[in-house]
Amino acid sequence: MSLLxxxxxxxxxxVRGGVFYTTKATCKAVDGVSFELNxxxxxxxxxxxxxxxxxVARSIVxxxxxxxxxxxxxxxxxxAQPQSALRTMRREMQMVFQDPAESLNPRHTIxxxxxxxxxxxxxxxxxxxxxxxxxxxxxxxxxxEALHRYPFEFSGGQRQRIGIAxxxxxxxKLIVCDEPVSALDVSVQAQVLNLLLELQRDFGLAYLFIxxxxxxxxxxxxxxxxxxxxxxxxxAPATELYQNPRHAYTKALLDAIPIADPTKRRERQLLRGDVxxxxxxxxxxxxxxxxxxxxxxxxxxxxxTLKEVAPGHFVQPxxxxx
Amino acid sequence: xxxxxxxxxDLRVGFQTDHGLLTAVDDVDFVLExxxxxxxxxxxxxxxxxTAMSLxxxxPQPAGQIxxxxxLFEGRDLTKLPLEDMRKIRGNDIAMIFQEPMTxxxxxxxxxxxxxxxxxxxxxxxxxxALRRAVELMEWVGIPAPDQRVNEYPHQLSxxxxxxxxxxxxLSCHPKVxxxxxxxxxxxxxxxxxxxxxxxxxxxxxxxAVILITHDLGVVAETCDDVAVMYAGRIAERGPVHDxxxxxxxxxxxxxxxxxxxxxxxxxxxxxVIPGMVPSLRDMPSGCRFAARCPNPHSDDVLTTxxxxxxxxxxxxxxxxxxxxxxxxxx
Numbered sequence: 001m002s003l004l005x006x007x008x009x010x011x012x013x014x015v016r017g018g019v020f021y022t023t024k025a026t027c028k029a030v031d032g033v034s035f036e037l038n039x040x041x042x043x044x045x046x047x048x049x050x051x052x053x054x055x056v057a058r059s060i061v062x063x064x065x066x067x068x069x070x071x072x073x074x075x076x077x078x079x080a081q082p083q084s085a086l087r088t089m090r091r092e093m094q095m096v097f098q099d100p101a102e103s104l105n106p107r108h109t110i111x112x113x114x115x116x117x118x119x120x121x122x123x124x125x126x127x128x129x130x131x132x133x134x135x136x137x138x139x140x141x142x143x144x145e146a147l148h149r150y151p152f153e154f155s156g157g158q159r160q161r162i163g164i165a166x167x168x169x170x171x172x173k174l175i176v177c178d179e180p181v182s183a184l185d186v187s188v189q190a191q192v193l194n195l196l197l198e199l200q201r202d203f204g205l206a207y208l209f210i211x212x213x214x215x216x217x218x219x220x221x222x223x224x225x226x227x228x229x230x231x232x233x234x235x236a237p238a239t240e241l242y243q244n245p246r247h248a249y250t251k252a253l254l255d256a257i258p259i260a261d262p263t264k265r266r267e268r269q270l271l272r273g274d275v276x277x278x279x280x281x282x283x284x285x286x287x288x289x290x291x292x293x294x295x296x297x298x299x300x301x302x303x304x305t306l307k308e309v310a311p312g313h314f315v316q317p318x319x320x321x322x
Numbered sequence: 323x324x325x326x327x328x329x330x331x332d333l334r335v336g337f338q339t340d341h342g343l344l345t346a347v348d349d350v351d352f353v354l355e356x357x358x359x360x361x362x363x364x365x366x367x368x369x370x371x372x373t374a375m376s377l378x379x380x381x382p383q384p385a386g387q388i389x390x391x392x393x394l395f396e397g398r399d400l401t402k403l404p405l406e407d408m409r410k411i412r413g414n415d416i417a418m419i420f421q422e423p424m425t426x427x428x429x430x431x432x433x434x435x436x437x438x439x440x441x442x443x444x445x446x447x448x449x450x451x452a453l454r455r456a457v458e459l460m461e462w463v464g465i466p467a468p469d470q471r472v473n474e475y476p477h478q479l480s481x482x483x484x485x486x487x488x489x490x491x492x493l494s495c496h497p498k499v500x501x502x503x504x505x506x507x508x509x510x511x512x513x514x515x516x517x518x519x520x521x522x523x524x525x526x527x528x529x530x531a532v533i534l535i536t537h538d539l540g541v542v543a544e545t546c547d548d549v550a551v552m553y554a555g556r557i558a559e560r561g562p563v564h565d566x567x568x569x570x571x572x573x574x575x576x577x578x579x580x581x582x583x584x585x586x587x588x589x590x591x592x593x594x595v596i597p598g599m600v601p602s603l604r605d606m607p608s609g610c611r612f613a614a615r616c617p618n619p620h621s622d623d624v625l626t627t628x629x630x631x632x633x634x635x636x637x638x639x640x641x642x643x644x645x646x647x648x649x650x651x652x653x
Contacts, residue, residue: 042590048510155599185365185537187596190581194592212510219583220590238589256515258540260582262563265544270519271512274480 001075002036003173003206004060009033009069009079011052011059015279027279029055031230032069034306039173042200042207044221044238046214046253048275052230053210057178060208061095062086073174091121094167098179100159104151110137110162111147117169136165140195157188164195168203176208181216193220214257218242223312226250229286230278233321235306236313246309248321249287288320295320325397327531328354328377328416328499333391335369335376338384344603345389346372348555352548354499359525359532361546361563363539363578367600369555370535374501376401377533378418379408395499414444417492421504423484427476433487434460434472440491459490464520482513489520496528503535518545539582543567548637551575554600554611561638571640571650574612610643620645 011030014023030052037043045053059066062078071079078089097103104113114133118124124132134144140161151159160180167175177196181189193216199205211217217224218238225235226249234247245251252271275290276282282289284300299318306314315322335347347369354360362370375381376388379400393400395415400408412418420426428436437456441447447455453472460468463486476484485505492500502521506514522545525532534546542549543563550560551574559572570576577596598615607613610624624644632642632650642650 048512157599186539186578187365187581188599190583190593190595191597193583194595197590197592214511215583215585218585218589219587219593222590242585252512254585256511257585258514258518258538258544260539260543260567260579260584262543262567268515268519270516272516274482274513275510 003039003041003074004037004208005070005072006036006056006060007034007070007072009056009059009071010067011055011064012067025279027277028230028281029278030059030066031278031281033227033230033232034069035225035232035235037174037206037208039206040200040204041223042209042221044217044224045208045210045227046212046217046224047227048212048253050229050275050278051227052278053212053227054178056227057095057176057208057210061090061093061176063095087121091170092172093174093176094170094172095176095178096160096163096167096180099183100156100163101151101183103163104159104166106151109148109150110154113151113162114147114166114169117166121170123170132169136169137162139168139199140165155188156184157192160184160192161195164192164199168199171203172205174206174208176210178210179212180209182211182213189216196220214253226253229275229281231286231304231316232306232314233287233316234314236310236315240310240313244310244313246313246315246322247287248291248293285316285318285320288318291320293320325394326353327356327396329392329394330373330377331392331394333373333376333393334389335372335381335386336389337386341604345606346555346603347376348606349391350552350555350557351391352550352557352560354531354533356498356531357525357529358547359534359545361542361549362533362535362552363537363542363549364552365537365600367554367603368552370552371503373552374418374503374533374535377501378412378416379403379405380412380418413440413492413497414495415497416499416501417495417497418501418503419485419488419492419505421507423481423488423508424476426488427484429476432473432475433479437472437487437491437494440494444495455494456490459494460487463487463490463493463524464516465490480513481509482516485509485517486520489517489524493524493528493530497530499531499533500525501533501535504537505534506541507536507538514541521545539579551578554606555603556611556641558612559638559640561634562636565636565638569638571634571638571646572612572643573616573618573646577615577617610641610645613643613645616643616645618643618645 013027015025015027017024047053058064060071066079070077111133114136115129118129137144181192209220221238224238224241225232228249234250288296304316307317309315331351333350336343336345364370377393388401434456438452441452441455457468465471465486506517546563549563549566551558553574559575580594596615607625609627610629613625629641629643633639
C-alpha cells in the first residue's frame, strides 16, 4: 500500500478586492492533482514559479486546508481532519523549507530549535532531549558545540543541515522538501543532496522533493511529476522522463536547461510568452493555449485525466501537446 | 595586436568595516576583447559582483575602495578618472543590468518614462523623439505591443519582460560593454533561455562586448567565449570556455564542474563534493585560498606563500598551487 495517496487535490484561493472586500475571482493554484508515493521512494515535483508546486506541498502537510480532494497518509484521510488531530500525524510527516534563514527562529539556539519537536510531542526528559538534539546534529554532520549557538552564526548550507535535522527529529516516514537547495551554492548544494540521499538510505525515508531545477529533481527522484498551471501534465520514472518525454511542456523544460558543456551548444526551440495566471486559467490544456496550438480547441471540455502510455509513464492526453 | 577593449590589471578592492579593512577582490586581472563574452563565474561572496561594481565605480561609498590596480578602457584608466568623466562613460560606453529588475526599476514610474530618462540623460532630444525611440527599443528587445507597454508600470510586467526593459534601457546609448550581473538568476528556465537568446542576438547586431556574471556553469557553457573562475576574491583559473570545460586545471574548477547534477547521470547516486566551505574574509590565507578544501595532498607552505600564476598557452592560465603545478609542467 502506498504511504501517501493524493486524489484530485484542489486548492483555490479567493481573490478579494474593492470597497467591500468581496471575492472578485478565484485563483486556482492547484487544480486536480493526483499521485501516489510509496515508502522509501522519492517523487520529484518540478515546474516553473507559480505552477502550484509549493501549494501542493503545503496542502499535503496541512499548512493549508485543501479546497477539495483527499490526502490519504498512512491509511488516514488527513485533508479534512481538524487541526487538533494533526499533531500525531506530524510525527510521521515533516517538511524542509527553501530558505533556512527564514524557517529557523533567530532568537533560539540550535539546541532549542532541535528540542522543540520533542517538547511539542511531549517526549523525553530535559536531559534526554538534549542528548537527542546532539545526536541529530552529529547525524547531519555538524559538531555538537553548535547546540549553544544561534542560526546567524551558520552558513546557508549549515542552516539547511539544521533544518534537515529538525525534520528528522521525530523519525518521520515522509519528508516534504520544498526547494531545499535552491538558495545554496553549487558546491554546497551537492553536499546537502548527498546528505538527503544518505538519510533516505539509512532511515528508509520517503521524500516529496520539490524544485524548479529539473536536473536536481532528476538526480534525486525515482519518479518525477511535471506541473504546469496547477495540474500535473506528465509523471514518469526519472530516467524515462528524461529520455522519452511525451508532453510538449516537459520537452520545452528539458530543452531550456543550460548544459554545462560548451561542445553541446545548440539552437533552441524557444518557448514564447509566460506562464499564464492561475486566476481565470484558460479552458482545456493550458500549455496548448500558451503555444496557440491549432489543436488546442479540441482539448476544451475533454477529460484531461492522466493516461498511462508506457509502464508507470502517465501523460495528460490533450491532442495539442502529446 | 591591438589593445583590448577593456583590461583589468591587478585590481584590489577593499571594504572598511568594523573588523578593519577587508579585501574582497584581490589581484584580479582579465581582458575583454571587443564583441566577445566573458563569463565571471564563482559562488556567492567570491567577489564577482564587487569586481563589476568597481569597473563602473559604483562601489558603496565610503566603505568600498579600489585599493590598487587599473581598469583600462580603450587605454584610459577608469580608476583615476574624475567622477564627471566617469559619469559620461556609464551608460554611454559601459552599461549594466542587474539580477532583480524589480528592484532596479522605479515602481512608481511607467517603464516608458524610465527608458526616456535614460535616453535623455545621454542625448538631448525632444520628448516626442525620445518616446518614439523608447518604443523602438522595446520592440527591439522583443516586448510585444510596445506602444501599450510603455505606459505600464513595472509591477504590470512579468519578470522576463522587466528584464527586457532593463536591457532596453542599458542599450539605449549603444554601449561598447554590457555588464550583466546574474541577469537570469531570478527567472524560470524557459524565460532564462529567452533572455540569453536575446542577449546573443543583440550582441550580434551591435557588436558589443559582454561581461556575464553568473554562478551557473550551464549558462557560461552556452553563452561565453572566455571564462574566469573566481574563488575567495581571486581568479583561480581563466581561459577559453572550451578549454576550461575540457581541461580544467585548478582543483576548484574541477570540483565545480563535477559537483553539478547532470541529466544523463543515473539518479540517486552520490555526487562528487567539494568538502567544507569558503574561508571567511576575516582570515583569508595569504597563499592558496582553496587549500583547506583541496582534495590534493599539499604541504602547509601553500597556505602561507602566494602561489604563482602559470600561463598554459592559448590564453588558458591558472593559479598554479604547488599541489598540482608539477603535473602541469609534465603534461
